[in-house]
Amino acid sequence: MIRKLFWVICAAVMLTANAASADDTAYAPSQPYDDPAMHYVPPSGYVLLGIRHLGLNGIGDPTAVAAWAKNPRTRDQITITVTVQNFNGTLDAFESTTEQDLRQGLNSFFVRGKSRASLSNGMPAYWLHITYGGDVVQSLEDPQQAPAGTPDTATAPPVSVRYQYMWIDGARGVMLAVTAPLDLISEDDARKILSSATAVRFPGT
Numbered sequence: 001m002i003r004k005l006f007w008v009i010c011a012a013v014m015l016t017a018n019a020a021s022a023d024d025t026a027y028a029p030s031q032p033y034d035d036p037a038m039h040y041v042p043p044s045g046y047v048l049l050g051i052r053h054l055g056l057n058g059i060g061d062p063t064a065v066a067a068w069a070k071n072p073r074t075r076d077q078i079t080i081t082v083t084v085q086n087f088n089g090t091l092d093a094f095e096s097t098t099e100q101d102l103r104q105g106l107n108s109f110f111v112r113g114k115s116r117a118s119l120s121n122g123m124p125a126y127w128l129h130i131t132y133g134g135d136v137v138q139s140l141e142d143p144q145q146a147p148a149g150t151p152d153t154a155t156a157p158p159v160s161v162r163y164q165y166m167w168i169d170g171a172r173g174v175m176l177a178v179t180a181p182l183d184l185i186s187e188d189d190a191r192k193i194l195s196s197a198t199a200v201r202f203p204g205t
Contacts, residue, residue, distance in 0.1 A: 033066040033082055037169040037202040040176060042068045042080055043193055049079075056171055056202075059084055062101075078180040080193065087173035094173040095126045095166055106132040108159075113187070117165065121198040125167040129187060133159045158182075163190035165197060170205030 031048055032041040046068040054065060066082040087094055095114075103109045113129035161184075164177035178185070178193045185193070 035065075037172070038082075038174060038197070038199045040066075040082065040194075040198075041196040046070050046078075046080060047072060054084070056086070059172065060086055062175070076181065076184060078178060078185060078193075080176075080178050083175040083177070084172045086171070087168055088171065089168070091124055091126065091166075091168050094168050095128070098166060098173065098175065099128070102130065102132075106130075108132055119165065119167065119197050119199055120195060121200075123167055123199040125165045128162075128164050128166060129190075130162050130164075131159055131182060132162065161185070163187060163194070165194055167199055169199055169202040171202040174199065 031051070032039065033051060034040075035053060047070075049067040049069055049072070050064075051066045054063065062083050062085040064081055064083050066080075068080045070078040089097075099111065099114075109130060109132045111128065111130050113127075115127050117125045117127035119125055159182040160179055161182045162177055162179045163185075164175050166173065166175050168174070176194055176197050178190050
């Protein structure tokens, strides 16, 4: 079954939109996310959009369990999300499956970088750098090479950049991602934003 990763990626944006009529005081202060196999502390300046804790029986397809934002409800919003799903295969299989699901769920999806990595405590992971949105992927690489009829930047859909760590913990596949408008954050910025994450094998697996 094709997983609805597009909706997972949009979850934090939808949370923000739902809160758009509320005062800023409705946002809870930034706080860490902890579960039996993961710990993450967002940087200062990120406000909590939503958080929930689910046992293994409470997840199946990719499920967003935490989201934070900087500059919420603005064009410069930067969003951090934690997504989990049941998964008992290899790390390579998780990366491949997730990449395919993202490709099917996002407009103009393009992998700009992918490499083996590790979290700060040594947990094996993949690091993925993608862009999506807009109409022509090639124009991101070289605007002069965009085919005839390409919309100009004033009318084209916005392009977003997403950086993420992906790992498995014996029971789940986990994605920790930061998403922003293209060129708002660099890859080094993204690594710093996500650098506090640690993970271990899920207890009992």
